[in-house]
Structures are given as structure tokens and as C-alpha cells.
Amino acid sequence: MQQSISSLLYEGKAKKIFTTQHQDECLVFFKNDATAFNGKKHAEVEGKGSLNCEISSLLFRFLESNGIQTHFLDNQENCWMLVQKVEIIPLEVVVRNIASGSLCKQTPIPPDKVLSCPLVDFYFKDDSLGDPLLTEARLDLLGLVSNDQRIELKRLALEVNGLLKDFFKKIDLLLVDFKLEMGLNQKGQLLIADEISPDTCRIWDLNAKDPQDRILDKDRFRKELGGVREGYSEILNRIKGFYKGRE
Ligand code: UDP
Numbered sequence: 178m179q180q181s182i183s184s185l186l187y188e189g190k191a192k193k194i195f196t197t198q199h200q201d202e203c204l205v206f207f208k209n210d211a212t213a214f215n216g217k218k219h220a221e222v223e224g225k226g227s228l229n230c231e232i233s234s235l236l237f238r239f240l241e242s243n244g245i246q247t248h249f250l251d252n253q254e255n256c257w258m259l260v261q262k263v264e265i266i267p268l269e270v271v272v273r274n275i276a277s278g279s280l281c282k283q284t285p286i287p288p289d290k291v292l293s294c295p296l297v298d299f300y301f302k303d304d305s306l307g308d309p310l311l312t313e314a315r316l317d318l319l320g321l322v323s324n325d326q327r328i329e330l331k332r333l334a335l336e337v338n339g340l341l342k343d344f345f346k347k348i349d350l351l352l353v354d355f356k357l358e359m360g361l362n363q364k365g366q367l368l369i370a371d372e373i374s375p376d377t378c379r380i381w382d383l384n385a386k387d388p389q390d391r392i393l394d395k396d397r398f399r400k401e402l403g404g405v406r407e408g409y410s411e412i413l414n415r416i417k418g419f420y421k422g423r424e
Contacts, residue, residue, distance in 0.1 A: 180204055180259055190216060191376055200262070201363050207256040207372070213399045215307050222398070226256040228409040229374035234258055235416050236341070236373040243340050245333070247369040248360065263360030263370050267321060269300040269308060270330055272338040273354040277379055295338050297331050302358070329367065330359060337369065345380065348415035350393070353379035375409045382411065
């Protein structure tokens with residue numbers, strides 16, 4: 178690895194963040210740990226860290242090539258990614274194209290319903306509170322972002338959705354929903370941070386008819402369908418195949 182690790186800055190459920198000799202950079206290590214239901218379900222999935230690291234790197238590169246600023250700097254060996262150090266805004270910004278997961282638990286909207294336009298939800302990033310869904314008024318009350326920043330976060334999330342949705346469609350994948358985290362770098366620029374991977378997105382195989390077979394993301398783990406690594410690998414292979422086909 179080109180960069181040397183200084184110390185552990187933060188350990189989350191799926192990643193460890195280390196400082197490096199450069200104060201504006203961090204190294205991210207993607208773990209094999211899989212968790213769901215706010216950490217109540219846990220397992221190790223061999224190879225998951227490396228798959229998520231590679232998928233995230235390719236998706237960050239794709240976004241960068243489309244003018245979206247991300248924290249991504251470089252893909253290091255195996256499970257390691259070099260990123261810009263950012264102050265994470267403690268919000269999870271979720272974009273949904275098709276109803277699934279918590280949207281169907283909290284509303285009468287049936288699973289699989291195609292939403293007439295993408296829905297953007299903000300959640301407060303706090304495991305001890307179970308990452309609660311925020312109303313706009315609660316978001317204002319918490320004062321985590323200004324009104325202009327909230328508008329910008331939503332605009333950025335929708336732009337990322339448009340780009341990713343079109344990209345995935347080209348490789349016969351359907352982007353159901355996903356979560357973004359954003360942060361400010363030392364220059365105060367807003368960057369897409371964290372990861373964009375099958376851990377944080379719902380992605381279906383458009384070539385599969387069966388409602389279980391089509392699932393390629395963390396729902397394979399949540400729903401105990403097996404084949405978690407195989408689903409993630411399929412996504413990676415399709416992305417790589419797209420770039421190979423253009424060489
Ligand atoms: N998501 C995530 N981290 C979270 C919560 C959600 O990455 O802490 C992702 C999840 O993988 C899905 C989308 O955000 O792609 C919407 O998740 P949902 O609100 O439906 O929550 P779930 O019921 O899946 O926990």
C-alpha cells in the first residue's frame with residue numbers, strides 16, 4: 178500500500194477509518210462483517226469487504242467522471258480505499274425509486290410499487306436512537322444543516338440517483354433505493370462520502386424473473402436468501418464488464 182496508517186480514527190459496523198501521514202486523507206478498510214436490523218443480525222461474509230471496496234471505488238469514479246465530487250481518492254490493495262478526510266454530516270439521505278424496506282413497513286405503499294418520482298428521505302445517523310426518520314421541521318430543529326444545505330443535499334442525492342439509475346440500467350440492473358452520506362472536506366466542499374455498495378443500495382437483476390433471484394444486494398442477507406457474496410460479485414462483474422466493453 179502506498180499510504181501508511183497512523184491510527185484508528187473510527188470503527189463502524191462495516192468499516193474502519195484510519196488516519197494517514199497526510200492530515201487531509203484517511204484510509205478506509207472495508208470489513209467482511211454484515212449487519213442488519215440495527216446490528217441485531219450479524220455474520221461474516223467472506224470476501225464482502227473487498228467486493229464493496231471495489232464496487233464503491235468504481236461507482237465513486239463513475240460519479241466523479243460525471244462532475245459529482247466525492248471523497249474518493251484511490252483504490253488501494255484489496256479492502257482499502259484512500260479518501261479525503263471529511264466531517265460527516267450525521268444524516269443518512271435515502272433515495273427511493275421503488276417501494277421497499279422501511280417505506281413499506283411505515284406506510285400502506287405495497288412492496289415493488291414504482292414511485293411516480295424519486296422519494297428523498299433524511300434519517301438522523303444515530304445507532305442508539307435507531308437512525309430515526311426526520312421530518313423537515315425536526316431537521317430544522319436539530320440545526321444540523323441550514324435550509325440551503327438541505328436543499329443542496331436533496332438536489333445532489335437526486336442527481337446521483339439519476340446518474341446511477343441510468344448507469345445500472347445499461348448493465349441490466351435496477352436501482353431500487355440507496356443511502357448516501359455526505360461530508361465537508363477541509364476546504365468546506367460538500368462531498369459524497371462513506372460507500373456506495375450493495376450494503377447501502379437495493380439492486381435487482383433485470384434479467385431474473387423470480388422476485389428472490391433478482392435480489393443482488395444486502396436483502397439477500399436480511400432475508401436469509403443465501404448467496405450474498407455471489408450477488409455482490411454479480412454486480413461487480415457487470416460494472417467491470419461495462420468498462421471492458423468500452424476499452
Ligand atoms: N440503508 C443503509 N443504511 C441504513 C439504512 C438504510 O445503507 O442504516 C439503505 C438500505 O440498504 C436501502 C436504503 O438505504 O438500500 C433504504 O433502506 P430502508 O429505509 O428501507 O431501511 P431497511 O428497512 O432496509 O433497514
